[in-house]
Amino acid sequence: xxxxxxxxxxxxxxxxxxxxxxxxxxxxxMATGLLLGRWVPGFNTVLQKVQVDGISLPIALGxxxxxxxxxxxxxxxxxxxxxxxxxxxxxxxxxxxxxGPAVMFTxxxxxxxxxxxxxxxxxIVGLARCIxxxxxxxxxxxxxxxxxxxxxxxxxxxxxxxxxxxGWFYLSVLPGWLHLPQTTIAAxxxxxxxxxxxxxxxxxxxxxxxxxxxxxxxxxxxxxxxxLPAIGPWALYGLLFTIVILFALQGRQIIxxxxxxxxxxxxxxxxxxxxxIGGYLLGAALGLGYxxxxxxxxxxxxxxxELAIAVAIATYGATSGQALAGVVGPxxxxxxLVALVYVSLALRPHLFPTPPAIVDAPxxxxxxxxxxxSVCLRAQRWPxxxxxxxxxxxxx
Numbered sequence: 001x002x003x004x005x006x007x008x009x010x011x012x013x014x015x016x017x018x019x020x021x022x023x024x025x026x027x028x029x030m031a032t033g034l035l036l037g038r039w040v041p042g043f044n045t046v047l048q049k050v051q052v053d054g055i056s057l058p059i060a061l062g063x064x065x066x067x068x069x070x071x072x073x074x075x076x077x078x079x080x081x082x083x084x085x086x087x088x089x090x091x092x093x094x095x096x097x098x099x100g101p102a103v104m105f106t107x108x109x110x111x112x113x114x115x116x117x118x119x120x121x122x123x124i125v126g127l128a129r130c131i132x133x134x135x136x137x138x139x140x141x142x143x144x145x146x147x148x149x150x151x152x153x154x155x156x157x158x159x160x161x162x163x164x165x166x167g168w169f170y171l172s173v174l175p176g177w178l179h180l181p182q183t184t185i186a187a188x189x190x191x192x193x194x195x196x197x198x199x200x201x202x203x204x205x206x207x208x209x210x211x212x213x214x215x216x217x218x219x220x221x222x223x224x225x226x227x228l229p230a231i232g233p234w235a236l237y238g239l240l241f242t243i244v245i246l247f248a249l250q251g252r253q254i255i256x257x258x259x260x261x262x263x264x265x266x267x268x269x270x271x272x273x274x275x276x277i278g279g280y281l282l283g284a285a286l287g288l289g290y291x292x293x294x295x296x297x298x299x300x301x302x303x304x305x306e307l308a309i310a311v312a313i314a315t316y317g318a319t320s321g322q323a324l325a326g327v328v329g330p331x332x333x334x335x336x337l338v339a340l341v342y343v344s345l346a347l348r349p350h351l352f353p354t355p356p357a358i359v360d361a362p363x364x365x366x367x368x369x370x371x372x373x374s375v376c377l378r379a380q381r382w383p384x385x386x387x388x389x390x391x392x393x394x395x396x
Contacts, residue, residue, distance in 0.1 A: 037251020121325025
C-alpha cells in the first residue's frame with residue numbers, strides 16, 4: 001500500500017469512529033436535553049431569555065457550527081454544473097413547494113381532525129421548507145454537496161416570496177373551498193427574510209469566504225488536506241449541541257404531554273416517509289445518480305423548524321397547541337432523518353449498482369485523493385481488484 005493510500009485509509013478509519021456511533025450520540029443528546037429541561041431548575045427559562053429579536057442565540061450558534069464545515073467543503077467553482085441541471089431544480093421546486101405542503105395539509109386533516117390547534121401547527125411546519133439541517137443529512141449520506149447548497153438557496157428565495165401566500169391558501173382559501181374551518185397566520189416578509197439570513201446566509205457566506213481566502217493564501221492542497229479535516233468533526237458537534245438545546249427548551253412539555261406528542265408524531269412520521277421516498281424514487285427515475293437523488297430526497301423531507309416555531313408563537317402564543325406542534329416537528333425529524341441516512345446508504349448498491357469512477361491512489365489526481373477526506377459516512381466503498389478502491393465522488 002502506498003503512503004497516500006495508507007493516509008486515506010487512516011483518515012477513513014478515524015472519521016468512521018465518530019460516524020458509526022452517530023445514532024448513539026444523538027440519542028444521548030436527546031436524553032440530555034430532556035433531562036436538563038425537565039429537572040434543572042431555571043435552565044429552560046435561561047435558554048428562552050437568550051434571544052435577540054426573537055431569535056434563539058444558542059440554536060443559532062449550534063446551527064452555525066453545524067453548517068459551516070459542510071459549506072466550507074463546497075466547491076463553489078462547480079455550482080454551474082448544478083444550476084444547469086433543470087431536472088434537479090424543477091424536481092426540487094415541485095417536491096418542496098407543491099407536493100410537500102399538500103401532503104402535510106392532507107395528513108393533518110386526516111389524522112388530527114379533532115385537534116385543530118395541532119393540525120394548524122403541522123400545516124405551518126409543512127409550509128416551512130428546510131434551509132439548514134438538510135445540508136448535514138445530505139452530507140452524511142454522501143449526497144452532492146454543491147447540489148445541496150444550490151437547493152437550499154433556492155428554497156430560501158421561495159420561502160421569502162411564497163411562505164405567507166401559501167399560508168393564506170392552505171389555512172384559509174383551501175379549507176373554505178372544502179367547507180372546513182379556516183384560520184390565518186401572521187408571517188411578515190421581514191420575519192422570514194431574517195430567518196433565512198441568520199440560518200443560511202451567515203454560514204453560507206462564511207463557507208464561501210473560507211474556501212476563497214484559504215485557497216488563495218495557502219493553496220487548495222493545504223485547504224483540503226489540513227483545514228477541512230480539522231473543522232470537519234465540528235459539523236457533528238454542532239448538530240449534537242443543537243439537539244440538546246432543542247430538547248431542553250421543550251423538555252417539560254414533551255414529558256408532561258406525551259399523548260399529545262404521540263398524536264402529532266403520527267402524521268409527521270407519515271410525512272417524512274412519503275416525502276423522502278417520493279424524492280428518492282423521482283431522482284432515481286430521472287437518472288440523477290445516487291448523490292443528487294439523495295440530496296433531492298433529504299431536501300424534500302426536511303423542514304425549517306425555526307421559522308415554523310417562530311410563526312406559530314408570533315400568531316398563537318408560546319403555550320399554544322400550534323407552537324407545540326412546531327416544536328414536535330424537529331424532535332421527530334432528527335431521529336427519522338438520521339435513520340434515513342443509513343437507509344440511503346444501504347439502498348445505494350441496490351438502486352445504483354454501477355461503481356463510480358476508480359480513484360487509484362498512485363494514479364489519481366491530487367484533488368480527487370484529497371476529496372476523500374470527509375465527515376461523510378464511509379461504510380459504502382467498493383473493493384476492486386488489485387487492492388484498488390472505487391470512491392464515490394459525491395462523498396467528498
